Amino acid sequence: MFVRAMQSASHPILAQIVPTRRCNLDCGYCNEYDKTSSPVPLETMLRRIDRLAELGTTIITLSGGEPTLHPDLDTIIRRIRSSGAIATLITNGLLLTPDRIRALNRAGLDYLQISIDNLVPDDVSKKSLRVLDQKLQWLAKGAEFGVTINSVLGASVRNPEDAITIGRRARELGFTSTVGILHDNGGQLQPLETNQRGAYERFRRLGTALFSFAHFDHFQENIGRGLPNDWHCRAGGRFLYICEEGLVHYCSQQRGRPGVPLETYTVADIRREAAKPKGCAPFCTISCVHQTAMLDEFRERPQQTLTGILDRRRALDPDFRAPAAVNVLSWLFLEPRRRDFFGNLIVRAFRLKRS
Ligand code: SF4
């Protein structure tokens, strides 16, 4: 994924696609579900996956609604894998059983993300650790794919300390954990109250993945403090959101822009939309789009970006030593001629698609 992102700026790094808008929950803050939609027909889904693959998409994420409600989920995941893309799934986890987990293993799922909002269900959210802990244990025992547990903070979350308990439980089970901040209907930050901000800071000290915006340019600190960020959102290009109608949107919270059918979307559209400044960027909390932007920052300014990431990591943990893989990566990619040479080599060795 990293090598492909470095090789070209003309393909999507990540596309989120909706196999069904329907959800089996009704979280109070959510604007991404309904209770009536039918699943997108399998043939239509496969055509859309093929089109994303033709555009050179590196990661295809199934989201929703609740994607595990789709009757052909495993076939869709298999198609993503056979197209050469990385297959990931965002789910509320309610339908996970040992059999379902084994089926996801067989389909070749790469990563799964579950959001857990609180310890016990309330009127806003039933995505609770008490409801989902058994599923997490099944995942810890049986999943052959990576698992990330995402907890949230924001006005609708009654007890901010829940996020820390959820993060600790995730790590205890061997999963990655992240925390997000609830946004309004335009993807915009709703500033945190003092107790939420304190919980956010403590969560960040639990430790985060090295390649995260948490260590880049004070991005996460600004979000936590309600301050704007200066970054370039490349949604519509490096990140795509494909709705159940098969239209391309910037992200789940900016639907209708550009609102073009995926089947007619071209490399020229990708380049144009990625380059467009987005007025909603300064207070945006859509972290998966931030992550794709970070890869592009790395591509365009490798030295400064890697130095920024490592400095932030050391500020959080003075004993931090960069893993050997990161040192190798720095040597391979920081010098442009070496980057081109080894990038080409790796693309050929892994038979990655060039775009
Ligand atoms: S589970 Fe996810 S998609 Fe369903 S209502 Fe809650 S936040 Fe929305």
Ligand code: SF4
């Ligand atoms: S900045 Fe980009 S990702 Fe964020 S809300 Fe706007 S279009 Fe969506």
